[in-house]
Amino acid sequence: MDTQNCFHCGLDVIKAEEIIFDEKSFCCNGCKTVYEIFSVNDLTCYYDFEKSPGATPLDIKGKYDFLENESIVSKLLDFQEATTAVVSLSIPHIHCSSCIWILENLQRLQEGISTSQVNFPEKKVRITYDPQSVSLSKIVYLLSSIGYEPYISLENYETGKKNVDRSLTYKLGVAFFCFGNIMLLSFPEYFDVNEYWLDTYKPFFRWLIFAMSLPSFLYSASDYYVSAYKSIRSKMLNIDIPIALGIIVMFVRSTVDIVFDYGSGFFDSLTGLIFFMLLGKMFQIKTYSFLSFERDFKSYFPIAITRINSDATEESVPVYDIQKGDRLLIRNQELIPVDGILISEKAAIDYSFVTGEAVPITKNSGDKVFAGGKQIGKVIEMEVLHSVSQSYLTQLWSNDVFQKSVVQRHKSITDTISRYFTPVLLFIAFAAFGYWIFVDTTTAFNVFTAILIVACPCALALTAPFTMGNVLRIVGKQKFYLKNALVIEQLAKVDTIVFDKTGTITTNKKAKISYEGKSLSSENLTSIKTVLRASNHPLSRMLYDFLPEMKSVAITDFEEITGKGIRAKIHGMEVVIGSAAFAGSPDENAVLQTAVHIAINEQYFGKYVFNNQYREGLESLFKSLKGTYQIKVLSGDNEGEKSSLETLLPAGTELIFDQKPEQKLEFIKQLQEQGRNVMMVGDGLNDAGALAQSNVGISISENVNVFSPACDGILEANEFQKLHYFLKLSKKAMTTIRMSFGLSLLYNVVGLSFAITGHLQPLVAAIIMPLSTITIVSFVTIMSNFYAKKLR
Amino acid sequence: MSVIYLLISISIVVAVAFFIAFLIAVRSGQYDDDYTPSVRMLFDDELKITPKKEIQTTEEKHN
Numbered sequence: 001m002d003t004q005n006c007f008h009c010g011l012d013v014i015k016a017e018e019i020i021f022d023e024k025s026f027c028c029n030g031c032k033t034v035y036e037i038f039s040v041n042d043l044t045c046y047y048d049f050e051k052s053p054g055a056t057p058l059d060i061k062g063k064y065d066f067l068e069n070e071s072i073v074s075k076l077l078d079f080q081e082a083t084t085a086v087v088s089l090s091i092p093h094i095h096c097s098s099c100i101w102i103l104e105n106l107q108r109l110q111e112g113i114s115t116s117q118v119n120f121p122e123k124k125v126r127i128t129y130d131p132q133s134v135s136l137s138k139i140v141y142l143l144s145s146i147g148y149e150p151y152i153s154l155e156n157y158e159t160g161k162k163n164v165d166r167s168l169t170y171k172l173g174v175a176f177f178c179f180g181n182i183m184l185l186s187f188p189e190y191f192d193v194n195e196y197w198l199d200t201y202k203p204f205f206r207w208l209i210f211a212m213s214l215p216s217f218l219y220s221a222s223d224y225y226v227s228a229y230k231s232i233r234s235k236m237l238n239i240d241i242p243i244a245l246g247i248i249v250m251f252v253r254s255t256v257d258i259v260f261d262y263g264s265g266f267f268d269s270l271t272g273l274i275f276f277m278l279l280g281k282m283f284q285i286k287t288y289s290f291l292s293f294e295r296d297f298k299s300y301f302p303i304a305i306t307r308i309n310s311d312a313t314e315e316s317v318p319v320y321d322i323q324k325g326d327r328l329l330i331r332n333q334e335l336i337p338v339d340g341i342l343i344s345e346k347a348a349i350d351y352s353f354v355t356g357e358a359v360p361i362t363k364n365s366g367d368k369v370f371a372g373g374k375q376i377g378k379v380i381e382m383e384v385l386h387s388v389s390q391s392y393l394t395q396l397w398s399n400d401v402f403q404k405s406v407v408q409r410h411k412s413i414t415d416t417i418s419r420y421f422t423p424v425l426l427f428i429a430f431a432a433f434g435y436w437i438f439v440d441t442t443t444a445f446n447v448f449t450a451i452l453i454v455a456c457p458c459a460l461a462l463t464a465p466f467t468m469g470n471v472l473r474i475v476g477k478q479k480f481y482l483k484n485a486l487v488i489e490q491l492a493k494v495d496t497i498v499f500d501k502t503g504t505i506t507t508n509k510k511a512k513i514s515y516e517g518k519s520l521s522s523e524n525l526t527s528i529k530t531v532l533r534a535s536n537h538p539l540s541r542m543l544y545d546f547l548p549e550m551k552s553v554a555i556t557d558f559e560e561i562t563g564k565g566i567r568a569k570i571h572g573m574e575v576v577i578g579s580a581a582f583a584g585s586p587d588e589n590a591v592l593q594t595a596v597h598i599a600i601n602e603q604y605f606g607k608y609v610f611n612n613q614y615r616e617g618l619e620s621l622f623k624s625l626k627g628t629y630q631i632k633v634l635s636g637d638n639e640g641e642k643s644s645l646e647t648l649l650p651a652g653t654e655l656i657f658d659q660k661p662e663q664k665l666e667f668i669k670q671l672q673e674q675g676r677n678v679m680m681v682g683d684g685l686n687d688a689g690a691l692a693q694s695n696v697g698i699s700i701s702e703n704v705n706v707f708s709p710a711c712d713g714i715l716e717a718n719e720f721q722k723l724h725y726f727l728k729l730s731k732k733a734m735t736t737i738r739m740s741f742g743l744s745l746l747y748n749v750v751g752l753s754f755a756i757t758g759h760l761q762p763l764v765a766a767i768i769m770p771l772s773t774i775t776i777v778s779f780v781t782i783m784s785n786f787y788a789k790k791l792r
Numbered sequence: 793m794s795v796i797y798l799l800i801s802i803s804i805v806v807a808v809a810f811f812i813a814f815l816i817a818v819r820s821g822q823y824d825d826d827y828t829p830s831v832r833m834l835f836d837d838e839l840k841i842t843p844k845k846e847i848q849t850t851e852e853k854h855n
Contacts, residue, residue, distance in 0.1 A: 097831045104832065120828040169818050177811045181804070201796060208800070 008035050009147075010052030030056045034146050038102075041109055046102045053098035055147035063334070064144075064152070066304030066316035067137030076136070076156055076303075078126075084114075085131045089150035091143065094123040103148065110134055110142050125150075154301040154319060154337075168285070171220040172278045178216035179271040182209050189264045190763055206258045206265070213267040217251050221274045239418040239461050242425055246456025247274065253449040266453060269765045273458050276773045284465035284472075284485045297394050297685060300353055300372070301337050305330070308381065319388050326384045330375045336382070339391045342367050344380040349373035354393060354685045355502055355636050372685060396661050396689050413489055413737060414464045418457070425455050432756045443758050450760040454751035459744035459772040463737055467780040471733045474788045479716035480726050487712045490696045491730035493677045497625065498668060498690070500682040501635035501645070504700050506612035507717065513546045517598070517606010524600060526550050531568040531575050534558055539596055540566070540577070543608055565597075574601050612641060617721030619648055624724050626650040630676070634659050634667060636686055665689035681723070685709050698723075725791055732787035740780050747772040 006013050007024040008031035019026045022039065026032040034054055038046050046053065066072055079086040093099065099118070103125045106116045112134030116127045125148075127139060143150055185205055221244075228244035231237065247270065254265025304316045306329040314329060319337045322328070327343070330336055336349070347369065348360040354372040363369055369382060371391040388394060429451040436444035468485030475482065482488065499505050520528070530553050532544040557569035565578010576583050576599040583597035584604050594610040625631060632654040633645065639657045646655070659667070668690050671678045680687065680694035683701065688709040691697030699711040700720060715723070751768050754760045817823065 097834075100828060100831050101835055104835075118828050118832075119825045120831065121825060166818055166823065169823055170815070173811070173814050173818065177807065177814075181807055185800075201794075204797065204800075208804075 005052060006031050007047070008032070008052060008054040009056050010054075011056075028056060030058075030147075033057070037109070037146060043102065043105060043108060046098050048098075049101055050096040050098040053096050055093050057145050057147045058149065063331070064137050064140045065306070066302075066318075067135070067140055069304065069316050069318075072304055072316070072318055073136050076152070080131070083130050083132060084128060085136075086126065086128050087136060087139075088124050088126045089140070089143070089152070090122075090124050090156075091148050091150050092123060093148050094118065094120065094125070099148070102146070106139075106142075109146070110139065113139065152303060154298040154303055156303065168278070168282060171223070172275070172282055175216050175220040175271065175275040175278050178212050178220070179268075179275040182212050182268050182271050185209050185212070186264070186268045186766075190766070202261075209265070209267045210255065210258060213251070213254075213271055216271045216274050217247070220278060221247050224277075236415070237419045237422045238415045239421075239457060242418065242422050242455065242457050243277070243461055246452055246458075249449050249452040250456070253453065266765050269453075269769045272766075272770055273456065276770070277458055277461060280462045280465040280469075280777075283469040297372070297397065297688075300335065300685065301388070302335055305334075305337055322384055322387055324384055324387060328382050328384060330380050330382060332375060332377060332379070334375055336369055336371055336373045336375065337391075338371050338384050338388055339386045340369055340382040340384045342369050342380065342382050344378075344382070346378075347380045348376045350376050352503070352684070393661070393685060396665075396686075412464065412486060413734065414461065417460065417741060421457060421460070425452070428455075428752065428756075436758070446760075447756060447758050450755035450758070451752060454755045454760060454765060454768070455748050457744070457748070458769065459747055459776045460741060462773060462776055463740040463744060463780060466777050467733055467737050467740065467784055470781050470784045471729060471788070474784065475726055475729065478722060478726075479719045480713060480722070481715075482713040483711070487696060488730045488733050490677070490712070491679070491727060492734045494629065494679040494696060494727065496630040496632065496671055496676040496678045498632045498634055498671070498678055498680050498694070500664075500680075500684070500687050500690075501633055501641075502612070502637055503683040504681055504687075505618055505633070506614055507702075512611040512613040513543060514609050514611065515606060516609060517604075520598070520605060522550075524605070526553060527570045527573060527575050527600075528577065528598060530555060530570060531558070531566055531577060534568070535560055535566050535577075539594070539610065542610065543596055546608075576600070576602075580607075611644070614648060615717070615720045621721050621724055622648070622650055622653070625727075626653075629727075632656070632671075634664050634690070636660070636664075661686040661689050665693050668693045681715075682709070682711075728791050729788060732791065733784055736780055736783040736787065739783070740776055743779060744772060744776055747775075 005011065006027035008026055011027050013025050013027045019029065019032050021032050021035065024035070026035065031054065034057060035044075038044050074080060077085050077087050091103070094103070100120060103118050104116055106127065107113045112132075113127060113129045116125055118125050129136075129139060140150055140152070185208055188201070188205060224240050224244045224247065227238065227240040231241060250266050250270045250273075254267050254270065257263045257265040301319060304318050305322065306314050307317045307322070308314055308327040308329055322338055328338075328340065335353070342363050342365055345365050347363045349363055349369060350360040351370075351373045353374065354370075360376050361373075368385070370393060371388070372393045386392075429448055432451055433444050433448040436447050465485065468488045471488050472482055472485050525547060529544060529547045529550060532540045532547070534555065535541075535544075553570055555568050555570055556572075557567075559567045561567070561578075561582075564582040565576065567578075568575050577596060580595070580597050583599040584602070585597045585607065586604065595607040596610070597607045598605045622631060631649070633649065633656070635655075635657050636659055637657060642655060642657065646653075649655070656667070664687060668678050668680055672693075672695070678694045679696040679698060680690045681698045681700060682688075682691050683699055687699075691699060691709055691711045696713070697711040698713045698715055699709055700717050701714050702717045715726075747768065751760075751765075754764055754768075822829075
């Protein structure tokens with residue numbers, strides 16, 4: 001048996017805290033309890049599929065009490081009847097086959113659940129249960145108790161049932177069906193076996209082919225007609241115009257051909273073309289369904305909060321019902337949904353969602369507390385000043401940037417090319433028609449249609465989807481998730497990069513700790529560490545982890561005063577750890593620092609200073625970026641770290657401090673007005689405005705499953721130093737696209753030379769078209785993979 | 793009537809049948825999640841019932 005790692009969650013087991021149960025070692029009671037639940041219910045198979053798959057269940061007592069409220073529950077359910085209810089819960093911890101197994105066996109743990117089904121890519125579980133024998137809150141508590149805490153936020157409250165759009169799958173299916181069958185039926189025409197056979201069955205085959213092509217022509221290709229029509233109306237020539245034109249001309253000419261018995265028509269090429277182009281579309285829309293790129297504050301805010309009524313009773317109310325003047329109860333780890341005034345004496349509020357700053361801020365009674373903070377520690381009470389939509393943070397979302405519908409704001413490279421392509425194509429077609437009309441009228445019409453058919457820019461239209469789709473997958477494998485393929489094009493255009501400071505270029509996981517003051521003996525250190533161990537304050541935890549491992553000693557007296565510090569006695573030695581005033585620090589100008597002060601036996605020793613830890617590889621990243629890009633750093637913080645930042649960043653980097661969310665947005669806007677293409681790299685909700693305004697908004701996230709504001713791409717925090725690589729790759733992707741454009745134009749020229757001279761046979765078209773498609777697709781795939789390898 | 797008409801009609805009918813099967817599959821949501829079923833099919837239907845060892849637990853009693 002492996003004694004180093006916890007059998008349930010796989011974390012290292014600290015020898016002193018090890019719990020041996022059923023011959024297995026666990027790191028904590030929580031993990032042991034989960035194992036116990038599973039073993040009592042014969043569900044230990046859970047541990048067979050994957051080694052240590054679990055998560056430690058967190059203490060969430062009271063957190064989901066709002067699920068007792070019927071009206072809230074009914075908003076969350078997908079389906080509800082007297083004896084059946086269906087709910088879809090999002091569970092971020094789902095990560096392996098064990099998870100699927102245990103979640104699909106929920107009915108063994110809880111009576112009343114009939115089935116549960118996991119959707120792994122979306123990290124969701126869909127549970128069907130009987131509301132008369134089990135309540136939703138009971139299910140949620142059960143899930144939490146086995147380490148699968150669902151993520152329920154205000155977002156779930158508003159969005160009803162989502163309709164999945166499967167039309168592209170249908171269209172692709174129809175297109176393939178038509179394409180395949182028409183190809184088979186065209187074989188006699190290709191090989192021209194013998195005259196008699198063809199003459200006898202020609203009408204039958206041709207009309208059958210015609211019938212087969214109808215669904216593909218009318219249904220599968222319908223998007224292209226709509227898009228072409230729209231682009232003509234808005235007077236922007238996009239690539240869909242020549243495509244739609246090519247398809248329609250091809251269909252009409254082929255129909256004319258078989259009606260007047262001129263030939264077999266181009267139905268095979270037509271349906272093949274539609275199929276390949278839809279395939280390209282499908283390839284491009286690879287999405288990361290477990291990520292959401294459209295998040296606003298609703299994904300962070302709780303659905304309900306505890307209100308204290310005037311008769312001192314507590315009640316769960318939906319956050320939208322909170323009125324000015326209400327009194328709210330905020331528990332440990334609960335998010336404050338509205339602005340208000342603190343009534344309780346002290347509170348430690350963690351604004352890491354908002355600013356990325358991990359160290360909690362202490363508030364006193366009467367202070368204003370802003371929405372978005374998380375209470376750490378004791379239960380607090382507050383009085384509401386503004387309703388949810390009026391709060392300081394949420395007002396950011398009333399800015400115009402968020403009102404814009406998601407219409408394509410930028411012209412894509414394909415559209416730029418097609419602005420020239422379409423007029424040139426039409427010119428050639430009419431010129432050839434004008435020439436042939438004096439020679440032979442029938443040939444003139446043939447040539448005219450042949451040009452439009454052969455020049456139909458399918459290879460051109462496929463280039464961008466396949467290149468970008470492929471690059472999207474390459475970067476996705478390296479934990480850089482992009483909203484869609486068009487973002488790559490924007491990435492390539494970026495010339496200015498704006499970084500947020502806290503949480504983006506600094507990590508909020510570990511702080512750099514240094515000690516200033518009189519030297520501490522090892523005995524002193526031992527007692528400090530022991531005292532810290534008993535405290536739950538985040539700074540205490542960080543300092544505890546920082547101090548070297550040593551034996552613990554017995555504490556005789558321990559007192560933690562919220563907002564001040566800890567006072568404890570060990571072997572008659574009094575240890576005081578806490579704020580400057582509490583420990584009796586002589587220097588008063590330490591306001592800009594985060595520090596923990598130490599006093600032993602009423603004698604001031606010194607302080608541990610917490611500096612922001614910059615992300616690994618930051619310096620080299622900035623150095624390499626500097627040559628190509630303008631770098632700017634925005635921060636919501638004060639100038640406390642200006643000097644240390646300046647040494648780290650290349651000279652000439654603009655540093656701007658004390659920026660409010662709206663100011664960040666304005667800053668980006670100003671840069672754009674100067675004609676710059678701005679990439680914003682941020683993390684917290686306070687960057688949301690800037691991320692939305694920028695040309696490309698990239699959000700840095702420690703945990704991609706849960707926290708990231710609306711953006712164009714999510715980058716996992718430990719891949720941060722690869723940012724320049726991704727930027728370079730996006731540029732290479734554009735180079736690939738340009739090369740491939742050249743190649744496909746070459747095909748068009750070859751095809752056109754057949755067409756202009758009036759020699760375009762259906763067989764030639766049937767060969768040229770798939771051939772060009774296949775070469776283009778393989779060319780761009782090989783090239784983008786090659787660049788991805790070479791640049792690394 | 794030539795046998796070719798018969799053969800082609802049969803082949804078209806078969807193709808259409810498969811096509812309809814595809815439509816039904818899409819409609820029922822089989823293409824929405826293409827990963828989970830591949831894992832699910834490998835689970836055993838029957839649970840391994842481990843012989844109940846005497847588990848030295850105190851919390852179990854009040855279930």
